[in-house]
Amino acid sequence: MARTLINAPTTAKRGDVIEIRATIGHPMETGFRPGEDGKTLPRNIIQRFSCKYDGETVFSAELFSAVSANPYIAFHTVATDSGTLVLSWEGDNGFAQSESISLTVTA
Amino acid sequence: MTRIACLLSLLAFVLAGLAGAQTAPPKDSRRSGYDFMGASTQAMQKDDTLNPGMLWVKEGEVLWNQPAGASGKACASCHASAQSSMRGVAARYPAFDTTLGRPLALSQRINQCRQQHQQAAPLRAESQELLSLESFVALQSRGLPMAPPDDARLAPFRQRGEQLFTQRIGQLNLSCAQCHDGLAGGRLASSVIPQAHPTGYPVYRLEWQAMGSLQRRLRGCMSGVRAEPFAYGAQELVELELYLNARAKGMPLESPGVRP
Amino acid sequence: MTLPDGSPSLNRRHIVAGVAGMGLSVVLRPAAAQANELAAAVAAYTQGAPVRAGKVKLDVAELVDNGNVVPITVTAESPMTVADHVKTIAIFNEKNPQRDVARFTLGPRAGKASVTTRIRLATSQQLVAIAQMSDGSYWSHTVNVIVTLAACIEGDP
Numbered sequence: 062m063a064r065t066l067i068n069a070p071t072t073a074k075r076g077d078v079i080e081i082r083a084t085i086g087h088p089m090e091t092g093f094r095p096g097e098d099g100k101t102l103p104r105n106i107i108q109r110f111s112c113k114y115d116g117e118t119v120f121s122a123e124l125f126s127a128v129s130a131n132p133y134i135a136f137h138t139v140a141t142d143s144g145t146l147v148l149s150w151e152g153d154n155g156f157a158q159s160e161s162i163s164l165t166v167t168a
Numbered sequence: 169m170t171r172i173a174c175l176l177s178l179l180a181f182v183l184a185g186l187a188g189a190q191t192a193p194p195k196d197s198r199r200s201g202y203d204f205m206g207a208s209t210q211a212m213q214k215d216d217t218l219n220p221g222m223l224w225v226k227e228g229e230v231l232w233n234q235p236a237g238a239s240g241k242a243c244a245s246c247h248a249s250a251q252s253s254m255r256g257v258a259a260r261y262p263a264f265d266t267t268l269g270r271p272l273a274l275s276q277r278i279n280q281c282r283q284q285h286q287q288a289a290p291l292r293a294e295s296q297e298l299l300s301l302e303s304f305v306a307l308q309s310r311g312l313p314m315a316p317p318d319d320a321r322l323a324p325f326r327q328r329g330e331q332l333f334t335q336r337i338g339q340l341n342l343s344c345a346q347c348h349d350g351l352a353g354g355r356l357a358s359s360v361i362p363q364a365h366p367t368g369y370p371v372y373r374l375e376w377q378a379m380g381s382l383q384r385r386l387r388g389c390m391s392g393v394r395a396e397p398f399a400y401g402a403q404e405l406v407e408l409e410l411y412l413n414a415r416a417k418g419m420p421l422e423s424p425g426v427r428p
Numbered sequence: 429m430t431l432p433d434g435s436p437s438l439n440r441r442h443i444v445a446g447v448a449g450m451g452l453s454v455v456l457r458p459a460a461a462q463a464n465e466l467a468a469a470v471a472a473y474t475q476g477a478p479v480r481a482g483k484v485k486l487d488v489a490e491l492v493d494n495g496n497v498v499p500i501t502v503t504a505e506s507p508m509t510v511a512d513h514v515k516t517i518a519i520f521n522e523k524n525p526q527r528d529v530a531r532f533t534l535g536p537r538a539g540k541a542s543v544t545t546r547i548r549l550a551t552s553q554q555l556v557a558i559a560q561m562s563d564g565s566y567w568s569h570t571v572n573v574i575v576t577l578a579a580c581i582e583g584d585p
Contacts, residue, residue, distance in 0.1 A: 064227050068217035078539030086223045088377075091548070093525045096534060122545075127529040129497045129546040130377035132221045137495070139539035153448040208489050209498045294585060358491075358576035374494035375578050376585070384585050392580030428493035428578075 063087055065160050067148060073140035074167045081112065082135045085149055085158070091126035107132055107152035114143040124152075125135075140166045198419060201362040204353075209374065211428035214299050221303060221372040221424030224296070224379045228304025231297060237288025241302075246285060250308050258306040259421050262410050264321045273406050275302050275381060293400035299379045301372045306423035313420055314367065316413040329411025332404055338395030346389055359428065365416035368425015375428065382409055391419050412419065462523055469527035470558065473518050474566045476504070479558060483567035484517075484558035495549045495575035504541035504559040514541040516560045523553035549575045562570075 064086040073079050085107065092104025095123040104126060119138045138146075143166045149159040202210060212218045216267045232243045232250055247253040261274040272280065278301050279290035291298035316322075347356065348364035355361060369382040376384075383405045387397035398404045470479060487501040504514045513536045519529040532543045541559065549555070552575045557570045 064223045066217070066222055066226065080540075082217050084220060084223060091525070099512070114537070118533075119535065121533045122543075123531040125528040126526055127524050127531060127548050129548050131223060133218070133220070133544070133546050135501075135544035136534075137538055137540040137542060139537055141537075206489055206491070206493045209493045212499070265454040359579040374497040376584075380585070387581065387585070388582040391582045425512050 063158055064152075065148075065158075067160055067162060069162050069164070071163065072167065074102075075140060075142075075166050075168055077140045078137050079140055079164075080135060080137050081146070081148075081162075081166070082133070083110075083160075084131060084133045085150055086131050087150075087152070087156075089124075089128055089130045089132060091125070093126065105153045105156075107150050107156060109149075109151045110134055111149050112136065112138065113147045113149070115139060115142065139163060142166055178293050193348045196418075198365060198416070199352075199363055200367045200419060200422065202363055202368070202422060202425070204360040205363045205426075205428060209426055209428060212370070212372075213422065213424075219372065219426060221370070221426065223232070223370075223380055224303040224370065225307050225424055227296070227306045228300035228307075231301050232304055236282060237286040239286045239288070243281070245296065250304060254305045254308040256309055256312055256315070258309040258423060260303075260317050262322075262406050262413070265320050270403065271322055271406050271410055273383070273409055274305065276401065276406070277384075278302060278305070292383055294381060295378075296297075299370050302381065303379060303424050306370060306421070309421045310423055311420055313418045314413055314416050315399055316410065316417055322410060325407045326410040326414055329407035329409070332408050337422060338390065338391040338393035342393045344389070364412065365419055367368055367416060367419050368410050368422040368427060370423065371425040371427050373427050379424070382412075431553040441498055449511070455578055460494070464518075465534040466520055466522050466554070469520050470556065470568075473520075473531075473558065474560070477564065478564055479568045481568055481570075483558050484559045484569045486555060486569040486571050487521075488555060488571055488573055490572075492549065492572045494578065495551070497546050498549050498573070498575075499544065499546050500555070500557075501542065502532075502557040502559075502569075506537055506541045506559075506561065508539055508541060510536045511562070513562045514538070514559050515562055517543055518558050518560075519547070520556045520558070521547075521549065521553055522555070524550045529555075549573055560584070 066084040068082040070079050088105065088109050089107065090102055090105040092101070094102050096102045106126055107124055107125060109121070111118050113119070120136045122134055124132060144164060146162050146164060147159055151157045202213065203420040216222055258274055261277065262271040265272045265356045275293070275298055278298065282288040283290055283375045334343050344364065347361050352361050352363040355392050366382045370379050383400055386405055386408060481551065484504045486502070487500060492498045502517050502519065506512060506514045507515065514534045517532045517534065520527050521529055522570065529547050530545060534541055553573060554570055555573050556568055556570045558566055560566055
């Protein structure tokens with residue numbers, strides 16, 4: 062399980078646009094870099110990120126080797142109803158991880 | 169500061185005093201590496217939601233509470249809440265270890281604790297676990313002034329550290345002092361030369377895209393002047409750290425820092 | 429550039445290889461070839477539709493502290509309603525080994541068309557952000573970023 066840092070408000074008013082900041086620990090090995098033996102190290106990156114808000118994808122990203130290690134993404138979403146936001150990362154070598162956060166939305 | 173610079177500033181101070189005017193104490197010209205960074209890197213350090221070092225801090229907190237070794241004890245078993253028990257600790261390390269008769273860096277002290285009190289294997293230098301614990305402990309001193317202990321037993325080691333700092337090394341035949349005392353604020357290629365105060369360690373270095381210790385940074389500098397770097401845990405690296413901390417005495421600790 | 433898993437001793441070949449490993453290929457490629465690749469990557473994304481400058485802002489420092497971690501923010505002007513919103517934002521580079529940097533899918537539920545991430549830039553080059561609007565139009569902003577290698581290239585950590 063990779064380490065994650067997720068920052069998002071726990072409460073919001075309906076209609077507010079909230080910002081979510083997500084960092085995940087991952088080397089994002091580019092696939093262009095030589096190792097100690099001179100041979101190119103195989104690519105090992107996170108390729109997809111998504112945020113599902115009560116099951117609907119409200120934001121997603123396709124990442125390439127140019128994204129720095131320990132990828133950081135900050136994005137926005139509209140607070141509609143109280144519920145769960147699921148952040149998911151997927152990548153090379155079967156990497157898959159999800160983290161859930163709760164959002165309480167008041168009128 | 170070089171001896172000449174010391175004498176000049178002393179002379180300036182004396183002259184100012186003789187002039188009869190009410191003078192303020194000499195300005196502290198020491199600057200943290202933070203001051204030499206671009207705005208976005210500074211923002212990365214200042215905001216915990218942006219600071220990648222917090223990945224290590226967060227893991228450190230988990231490890232602090234996790235039983236380790238044959239003892240089944242966690243750091244928390246003896247030290248309880250790090251926020252109180254570890255406050256000020258990182259700011260005053262390296263500290264003298266009476267049994268070993270020499271100073272120990274914080275990471276070495278952590279490993280000593282693991283072996284002696286947890287019956288756990290020491291953690292490898294620069295391992296994620298050791299850096300995480302060190303970052304978590306260092307965070308508890310964030311904002312506190314660096315406070316190397318006023319321990320006479322440390323003196324010979326600190327003096328050796330100063331000697332190491334001022335001696336020329338490597339194929340490039342450069343000393344730390346030549347750049348970091350003499351040329352700080354100038355540029356090496358396009359990089360600004362900082363004053364080399366270890367105010368933010370362990371540090372998330374953009375060049376590494378990872379967290380690293382002061383020892384890693386010192387070894388990197390030694391490679392840079394084409395000298396064989398001291399091994400991790402070498403006495404010389406602890407002595408250098410002792411000297412650097414004395415040189416940075418009073419400057420606030422920024423751990424976990426972010427640096428280019 | 430280095431991972432903390434490896435022997436502590438200096439390996440000269442690794443240092444030399446490490447320079448190449450920064451993403452610069454050892455063989456110099458003509459600038460024209462890379463500019464064509466960038467144009468081709470953009471055209472593939474827009475499927476040949478015209479791209480106009482404007483409506484999108486790519487925020488990045490003009491001179492970065494380190495090319496390994498360059499914070500960027502892309503913001504697009506848009507009411508982000510069902511009728512009028514940003515569908516996707518794509519970022520392309522000019523001189524990395526690969527043109528694509530990242531692609532983001534937004535939509536009306538995003539609320540605000542603003543994305544921030546941190547990227548790698550191998551050398552000084554152009555960086556292009558393109559926003560695809562719900563009406564099918566494409567808007568871009570190009571920035572020239574100056575990137576320099578670190579002064580000292582380290583051996584194994």
